[in-house]
Amino acid sequence: MAEVSPQALDLEALRSFVAVARLGSLAAAAAERHRTVSALSMQIKRLEARLESRLLVRGARGMTLTASGETLLGEARELLRHHDGLVARVSGRGLTGRVRFGMPEDYASRLVGRLLPDFLAQHPDVVLEAVTATSGELARRLERGELSLIVALDRPHRLSGGEPLWRTMPVWAGARELALAPDAPLPLALHPVDCPYRQLGIEALDGSGRSWHAVFTSTSIHAVETAVEAGLAVSILERDRLTPAMRELGEADGLSPLPGCQAELHYGRRVTAASWPAVEALGTLIKARLGQRE
Structure with a gap:
């Protein structure tokens, strides 16, 4: 039996590290990863021991990255994307279908920059079409069946049945x-x-x-x-x-404070059966990454 290289990195520990870096909290990352805080903390400690470098420090605002952690974060994301894409392609377990996703431009950077590339790495056979528009336009396009799912604010066009994500400021x-x-x-x-x-x-x-x-x-x-x-x-x-x-x-x-809006996730009603699992998978990822964000 071949020995594992002493320099090999634990992919699950890397996933936990990326989650902590993104969420800024061991507890939040543990909940997302379905692990206890102590188990996730141990993963991070083993990763730091393997790399002989401190990656995260606890501060007044939660966990923050060290210089070494910043360096590792980008590389870890790319490694995990390539790994998950390879597994999906070789195993044939990746989802298929077409997903038409709409979002307001204001929030496109956090969705396009990280979330959508991660989704496509996990499901390389899915055809993804992403567009930006105002929340009102997105709501109308969803109702017309032109979009599979959207992230939109609850004004000016209210849709029923949305799943709350975060409150705007x-x-x-x-x-x-x-x-x-x-x-x-x-x-x-x-x-x-x-x-x-x-x-x-x-x-x-x-x-x-x-x-x-x-x-x-x-x-x-x-x-x-x-x-x-x-x-x-x-x-x-x-x-x-x-x-x-x-x-x-x-x-x-001379200007009074403004009330916030609710950002919500809405699914289309005309998604084909073949595409629904992929649409649902993207919705689940959006909720995991963005749900209840303050």
Whole structure:
């Protein structure tokens, strides 16, 4: 019987390490990996011993990566993707079918950057078609049968039966040095009418009697953010999208706080039987990665 190289890495320990790095918590990673915290902690310790390097440290905000951990993380993700893809192709256990997935552009980076590549590595025979659009447009396309599943906010087009993922934190955003005249109409940079944050902002302004006008309208979140940074207009953005060139506006600027929205996962009703297992698998992965995110 061939001996395992003393330098070989435990793939399951790597999976646990990647989960802790992504979630920032041993407890959350253990729950996702269906292990006890002590068992997962032991995996990490064995991995650190094998590599002779500290990978994670506990801080005020949970587990954070060391420099060695940062180096390992990218390589570990690629290794696991190649491994899972190889197993699926050779064993024939990978799913098949077509998955048409829709998401708002604001959240595309966290979905496209990690989650979708991981899904395709596990199921290389699935044909994936991913699109971005406003939540209202995604809801209509789901109802027309054009999409298999979507992640969308619960405004302005409400769909029943969605599975909750997380609550959003919209804020008024302006350029860092922006000064607003209290009696002048508020200049806004907005998405089209199907955007939940457009609706939130206009409802808040109309409710307070504040006049406004649309200076800039675009389907691109990056274009809207550029308009805000340049001081051209005020917009409504997710708080974690504020850049150093922006500041959060509030009551001192004559603007009241905004309520959050619910991000939800919705499945289409016209998915073929052959494609449903793949659609369900992507939905399960989305819930595991993004569900209950604060």
